[in-house]
Amino acid sequence: xxxxxxxxxxxxxxxxxxxxxxxxxxxxxxxxxxxxxxxxxxxxxxxxxxxxxxxxxxxxxxxxxxxxxxxxxxxxxxxxxxxxxxxxxxxxxxxxxxxxxxxxxxxxxxxxxxxxxxxxxxxxxxxxxxxxxxxxxxxxxxxxxxxxxxxxxxxxxxxxxxxxxxxxxxxxxxxxxxxxxxxxxxxxxxxxxxxxxxxxxxxxxxxxxxxxxxxxxxxxxxxxxxxxxxxxxxxxxxxxxxxxxxxxxxxxxxxxxxxxxxxxxxxxxxxxxxxxxxxxxxxxxxxxxxxxxxxxxxxxxxxxxxxxxxxxxxxxxxxxxxxxxxxxxxxxxxxxxxxxxxxxxxxxxxxxxxxxxxxxxxxxxxxxxxxxxxxxxxxxxxxxxxxxxxxxxxxxxxxxxxxxxxxxxxxxxxxxxxxxxxxxxxxxxxxxxxxxxxxxxxxxxxxxxxxxxxxxxxxxxxxxxxxxxxxxxxxxxx
RNA sequence: GUCCCCAUCGUCUAGCGGCCUAGGAUACUGGGUUUUCAUCCCAGCGGCAGGGGUUCGAAUCCCCUUGGGGACGCCA
Numbered sequence: 401x402x403x404x405x406x407x408x409x410x411x412x413x414x415x416x417x418x419x420x421x422x423x424x425x426x427x428x429x430x431x432x433x434x435x436x437x438x439x440x441x442x443x444x445x446x447x448x449x450x451x452x453x454x455x456x457x458x459x460x461x462x463x464x465x466x467x468x469x470x471x472x473x474x475x476x477x478x479x480x481x482x483x484x485x486x487x488x489x490x491x492x493x494x495x496x497x498x499x500x501x502x503x504x505x506x507x508x509x510x511x512x513x514x515x516x517x518x519x520x521x522x523x524x525x526x527x528x529x530x531x532x533x534x535x536x537x538x539x540x541x542x543x544x545x546x547x548x549x550x551x552x553x554x555x556x557x558x559x560x561x562x563x564x565x566x567x568x569x570x571x572x573x574x575x576x577x578x579x580x581x582x583x584x585x586x587x588x589x590x591x592x593x594x595x596x597x598x599x600x601x602x603x604x605x606x607x608x609x610x611x612x613x614x615x616x617x618x619x620x621x622x623x624x625x626x627x628x629x630x631x632x633x634x635x636x637x638x639x640x641x642x643x644x645x646x647x648x649x650x651x652x653x654x655x656x657x658x659x660x661x662x663x664x665x666x667x668x669x670x671x672x673x674x675x676x677x678x679x680x681x682x683x684x685x686x687x688x689x690x691x692x693x694x695x696x697x698x699x700x701x702x703x704x705x706x707x708x709x710x711x712x713x714x715x716x717x718x719x720x721x722x723x724x725x726x727x728x729x730x731x732x733x734x735x736x737x738x739x740x741x742x743x744x745x746x747x748x749x750x751x752x753x754x755x756x757x758x759x760x761x762x763x764x765x766x767x768x769x770x771x772x773x774x775x776x777x778x779x780x781x782x783x784x785x786x787x788x789x790x791x792x793x794x795x796x797x798x799x800x801x802x803x804x805x806x807x808x809x810x811x812x813x814x815x816x817x818x819x820x821x822x823x824x825x826x827x828x829x830x831x832x833x834x835x836x837x838x839x840x841x842x843x844x845x846x847x848x849x850x851x852x853x854x855x856x857x858x859x860x861x862x863x864x865x866x867x868x869x870x871x872x873x874x875x876x877x878x
Numbered sequence: 879g880u881c882c883c884c885a886u887c888g889u890c891u892a893g894c895g896g897c898c899u900a901g902g903a904u905a906c907u908g909g910g911u912u913u914u915c916a917u918c919c920c921a922g923c924g925g926c927a928g929g930g931g932u933u934c935g936a937a938u939c940c941c942c943u944u945g946g947g948g949a950c951g952c953c954a
Contacts (some may be wrong), residue, residue, distance in 0.1 A: 509950095540953090572881045639889090
């Protein structure tokens with residue numbers, strides 16, 4: 401059997417956004433599933449809008465997501481190829497030079513639209529005589545090469561492995577440009593050439609390309625190339641149900657990375673948009689996704705990119721993350737919050753591990769760490785809020801705190817169990833309720849009346865810090 | 879204007895003619911666990927766009943309407 405070859409072909413005119421990332425992911429999963437290859441092809445034929453900066457950021461984002469490609473190409477390295485084939489088509493009279501200027505075209509397009517006619521090229525340069533062409537050249541007009549649509553326009557049927565056959569009654573296009581006046585190819589042309597030359601077996605892209613695919617099929621025919629298989633994915637929508645864009649809030653992969661999302665959370669969420677395992681499973685590792693991925697399970701309708709669900713996935717993965725890794729990826733955010741220094745000593749790192757392990761259930765995203773109440777307990781300066789003050793003003797509180805301080809101060813360290821034991825002793829000694837011990841203890845040590853498990857908090861803080869805080873609570877009240 | 883795609887809870891989805899009083903997840907609400915918050919567990923809320931067919935039987939098949947989305951560039 402021939403190896404499956406699929407590709408992801410972004411244009412480097414902006415950051416990789418989640419829609420593109422999903423297309424890349426699905427292609428990658430497909431390749432992995434079939435022991436095939438993923439080709440990353442940068443479509444940078446728009447010299448003005450493309451930039452090397454974006455090419456690099458797209459590669460970086462894909463790597464961050466864990467998506468690996470087997471081959472890499474840039475269309476700007478291949479310009480002679482496209483030009484050669486364009487000339488071939490002209491020679492075969494399947495394409496021709498067009499001298500219309502962009503202004504003229506724009507004017508005609510507008511007029512057509514106003515008149516309720518399809519805004520397509522009217523083919524007026526189709527049959528220019530040599531003399532006319534010569535005259536245009538002498539006027540200094542630049543030319544493009546247009547593909548000549550077959551006279552007898554066939555009903556184009558796109559065989560779509562996801563949607564089934566898609567039949568076009570008529571193409572919403574006139575003779576389209578295949579080579580621009582600067583010598584670079586237009587999208588459809590370069591795409592067909594490369595998919596063929598790179599031996600792509602299956603072209604899977606979002607359905608905004610459906611009409612492009614129809615046009616491209618004409619090109620395959622004119623070029624006498626075998627067609628790859630095609631498949632079209634639904635669109636990813638913003639909360640307003642329109643095509644996901646910058647207006648829909650953060651949509652670039654880079655933004656999610658900067659905002660403290662884990663790549664596996666984004667991958668998992670993306671995999672669930674437009675694909676279903678059909679078995680109620682929600683959390684998938686990449687190897688499970690690879691195993692279960694199938695074109696049969698792809699959903700035809702478009703879907704809204706839901707931030708709430710992403711947050712839930714992210715929380716799930718934060719809770720599952722290996723602790724050392726969690727420390728590594730959390731550190732930048734904690735530094736932004738001025739909680740920790742850049743270089744951690746061994747014992748500081750150990751403490752941080754415990755702190756993060758304790759508070760991770762409350763984290764939706766790592767940016768929450770920049771300003772986090774629970775982190776303040778360990779790294780901020782202690783400030784009592786009004787509710788905490790109130791608890792400390794209970795009649796029983798001073799005696800409780802004094803007792804606790806006395807017992808804690810004899811310890812070298814504190815385990816959660818030891819805290820329990822001591823709390824119990826104090827409770828029984830003073831004949832008070834548990835909450836009359838726990839609440840003032842929490843208030844004095846954390847400055848708040850809610851937060852993570854206090855026994856765990858004390859065991860991380862240790863007896864010295866704990867007693868210090870108990871004492872200052874007592875002093876400020878005497 | 880022309881062409882194309884799509885249509886189950888707010889959102890992501892299961893359902894491929896009887897198992898549907900439509901299942902799960904998320905979000906939301908309430909309860910339980912916890913000294914407390916988060917987590918976790920339980921419960922509740924909430925949907926087949928409308929109309930015609932086909933059939934003994936339709937969320938499921940067909941048609942129409944409506945709605946949403948996309949395409950129609952010397953952008954990709």
